[in-house]
Amino acid sequence: MTRATRLMAKDISVAFAKPAVLDELFVCIPDGKLTVIVGPNACGKSTLLRALARLQPVGTGQVILDGKSIHKQNSRSVARRLAILPQMPTAPEGLSVRDLVIRGRTPHQSALRQWSKDDAKAVALALEQTGMTQNACRPLEALSGGQRQRAWIAMALAQNTDILLLDEPTTYLDLPHQIELLTLVQNLNRETGRTVAMVLHDINLAARFADHVVALKNGRVHCEGSPTEVITEKTLGEVFSLPCSVIADPIHGTPHVIPA
Amino acid sequence: MILRLPFLSLHFSQRAASVGSGLFLALLIAFVASVQLGAFPLSLQQTWSTFSGNSEGVQRMIVIEHRLPRILTAIGAGAAFGMAGSMFQTMLRNPLASPDVIGFNAGASCGALLAMALTGDFVLPGAMTGGIITAIAVSALAWNNGLHPYRLILIGIGASLTLMACADVLMTKLDALTAAEMAKWLVGTLNTRDWDDVFLVWTGLALLTPLVIWLQFPLSRICMADDIATGLGLTLSPMRMLITATAVALVALAVSVAGPLPFVAFVSGPIARRLVRGGSPAVLHSAVVGAIVTLLADIAARSVPIAQLPAGVFTAIIGAPVLMWLLLVQFRKGTL
Numbered sequence: 001m002t003r004a005t006r007l008m009a010k011d012i013s014v015a016f017a018k019p020a021v022l023d024e025l026f027v028c029i030p031d032g033k034l035t036v037i038v039g040p041n042a043c044g045k046s047t048l049l050r051a052l053a054r055l056q057p058v059g060t061g062q063v064i065l066d067g068k069s070i071h072k073q074n075s076r077s078v079a080r081r082l083a084i085l086p087q088m089p090t091a092p093e094g095l096s097v098r099d100l101v102i103r104g105r106t107p108h109q110s111a112l113r114q115w116s117k118d119d120a121k122a123v124a125l126a127l128e129q130t131g132m133t134q135n136a137c138r139p140l141e142a143l144s145g146g147q148r149q150r151a152w153i154a155m156a157l158a159q160n161t162d163i164l165l166l167d168e169p170t171t172y173l174d175l176p177h178q179i180e181l182l183t184l185v186q187n188l189n190r191e192t193g194r195t196v197a198m199v200l201h202d203i204n205l206a207a208r209f210a211d212h213v214v215a216l217k218n219g220r221v222h223c224e225g226s227p228t229e230v231i232t233e234k235t236l237g238e239v240f241s242l243p244c245s246v247i248a249d250p251i252h253g254t255p256h257v258i259p260a
Numbered sequence: 261m262i263l264r265l266p267f268l269s270l271h272f273s274q275r276a277a278s279v280g281s282g283l284f285l286a287l288l289i290a291f292v293a294s295v296q297l298g299a300f301p302l303s304l305q306q307t308w309s310t311f312s313g314n315s316e317g318v319q320r321m322i323v324i325e326h327r328l329p330r331i332l333t334a335i336g337a338g339a340a341f342g343m344a345g346s347m348f349q350t351m352l353r354n355p356l357a358s359p360d361v362i363g364f365n366a367g368a369s370c371g372a373l374l375a376m377a378l379t380g381d382f383v384l385p386g387a388m389t390g391g392i393i394t395a396i397a398v399s400a401l402a403w404n405n406g407l408h409p410y411r412l413i414l415i416g417i418g419a420s421l422t423l424m425a426c427a428d429v430l431m432t433k434l435d436a437l438t439a440a441e442m443a444k445w446l447v448g449t450l451n452t453r454d455w456d457d458v459f460l461v462w463t464g465l466a467l468l469t470p471l472v473i474w475l476q477f478p479l480s481r482i483c484m485a486d487d488i489a490t491g492l493g494l495t496l497s498p499m500r501m502l503i504t505a506t507a508v509a510l511v512a513l514a515v516s517v518a519g520p521l522p523f524v525a526f527v528s529g530p531i532a533r534r535l536v537r538g539g540s541p542a543v544l545h546s547a548v549v550g551a552i553v554t555l556l557a558d559i560a561a562r563s564v565p566i567a568q569l570p571a572g573v574f575t576a577i578i579g580a581p582v583l584m585w586l587l588l589v590q591f592r593k594g595t596l
Contacts (some may be wrong), residue, residue: 055487079493086487092353095539102271103481107493111477114271115262139538159492 004031007052007082007163007195012061014047014219021047023219024061029163034189035197036206039216040240045199046087048216049167052197053084065163079107083159087167089152091140097151098136101126104158126157130184146177153184164188166198170205178202182209207231207254215239231255276542279535283548287335290555294331295323298562333453334558334571335551336461337518338528342550343472343543344510345525346532350483350541351503352409355533358526359511361416362504365520366423367394368512369446373430376442383445387520388512394419395508399501406497407504448521448572450558457517464513471506472543479503479541521557521572524550527579534586553579 005028014022021044029035029052037045050056052063054070062069070078083104091100104126105119127133130150140148149169156164166185170178186209189196200206206213206227213230215222217239223230233246236257243260263270295310296302300322302310310323341359349357359365371390375382398419402412427446431439478499482489489496511525532545557574 050487053491055490075490075495076493079491084487084491086485086491089488090485092350092483092539094537099273099538103484103492106481109477111474113269114477115264115269 005029006031006066007197008064009048009052010061010064012051012058012063014044014051014056014058019218020059021219022051022058025216025220027214027221027224029195029197030212031195032189032193033195033211034186034209035195035212035214036210037197037199037214037216038201038203038206038239039222043216043239044219045216046167049084049165049197049199050086053082053165054078055084055086076107079159079161081161082163082165083156083161084165085152085156085167085169087171093141094139096137096139097132097143097154098123098127100140100151101132101136101154101158104155107159122158122160126154129157129188130154145172146174146180149173149177149181150184153181157188161194163195163197166196168199168201170200170202178205185209203231203236203257207256208249208252227254231257273536273538273540275538276536276540276545280545280548283532283535283545283552287548287552287555290552290559291331291335294334294555294559295327297559298322298327329455329458330450330453330558331555332458333461333517334450334554336458336465337450337514337521338524338551338554339547340461340465340468340510340514340550341521341524341554342528342532342546342548343469344507344514345527345550346529346541346543346546347472347475347479347503347507347510348525349529350479350543351500351507352413353483354409354413355530357413359507360420360526361413362508363394363398363416363419363423364391364508364511365515365522366420366427367391368515368520370394370423370427370430372445373427373434373442376438377430377433380438383442384516387515390423391512391515392508394423395504399504407500444570445519447570448519448575449570450518450554450561451568451570453517461513461517464509468506468510468513472510475503475506476541476543479543480539483539483541518554519570519572521554521575523576523579524553524557527575527583528553530583531579531586553582 008028009025011024011026012022013020013024025048037048039045047056051058054063057071063071065073065078065082101123105122109119127136130153132150132154135143135147140151143151153169170181173181182205185196188194210227212224213227214224215230215235222239223235231246233244236242236244245258245260246255247258249256292307295307296304302319306319310320344359348359348361349355352361368387368391372383372387374390375386398416399407402415404411434442478494481492481494482496482499486496528546528550532542532549536542536545553575556578558571560574560578561569561571
């Protein structure tokens, strides 16, 4: 099977101690698709995403972006093609939503050229797409958890990259906010054709929103494919050691997991 | 607000601009007051006539030869301390950090005392050498696959405490008179500054300030988490090295003309950031705050009837209440 891919991990290993967190892992992030990485705790999901975004140095193997090792490329030039939103990001006290989103323009700016028409356009668009235009002047700490997460996504969007990586963007959000946020991400993927890869804990949500699912186990890709291919009773038993039944979601038709 | 020139476009908030103007005005008022006040008080009219060049001997000598060099040194040293402190605080993401964190002041004190104990002279070269060696040693020890804030803070504090103890030991080796003189220098003083000091500190500032202005851009991004700054395309460790080197150069400049004035670098950043708000590093505002605090401390030092107290005694007395007041006001208004 061949498919277009600009971002891939080629046999990467990361070891803080034994056993290795990532063990000669190979994965391609399909272009223009919404990929979700799932797996049990400590399977290396976040490490993989961080490695794909050059935040995590790799021991052996390499992460390839546009045909070249990402760790050997100029960080600024990478930041114009790939944006990452890490888990639980922090910002200085008092920073407004607009100022945060403006920070997303960093790879397109320099100390001497801090503002251009493109910057203004990208910031306005990112605020609009995330529905944060109304809250642009409020400081981050005055926002609710869901709004704050939207503000961070707006920052990543303002970076205007073809590839967007999100590390557990739904952490600490209640179910309605999780759905709202994932719908937003899905719309962005559909409307702008951005490649999105994210780590999610909730398998049912992964099944519902993903085009492509990658299941990790012990630092390796256990299996990958469409939600219906990956989210089966057999794989869940193998990956999560979870006895369960998988039925078709009566409304959306996507796989739905019911733990036994 | 956007400042647009053919080769430059700067982005800053309206509040930053108005707070900046306000601080500048305050500095101007403190400057005029400082020229007037002292053992030989001058009226506003006399001050003006001195500057416009039609005044007689004594008055002119007091202002031009004594007060002005001292005042301009205070402003320059205060600005350098203010910028350095605010840069360290932003880079280390610790609002209460100061250049002392990297051990510069402790190293400078130790170096000055060592030079005095060994040679009986060379206080300033001793201080510079001691300070810079300490800063380099602390950065080198903290380096492990890059420069990490927490390691820098911990190693810096350890080095500072060790050097302070060494300084105390060296102090006991000096005779009482020299020790008293050195104690004064170690507190930081602006007594008997001349135009050479003014020239030194302002040349240094003229060279370093453009770099500081340039560094504001990476600084206002590096103050977010490492992962975010890297994701935005910054290369953290080289940038941290450059910021540290610039801040150490600023501290060295200030110490060389005013001694290790305590507290200015520590207090200027928090005051400036609380005034500007919006999560901005406010490095240039900190410079003006630092200048005001130092100048006020020097006015206080000159106005107290006890002869020739070092200004360093007053920097904390003036800086700390301002910071506490700002914290209290914001706490009450719930904007903290």
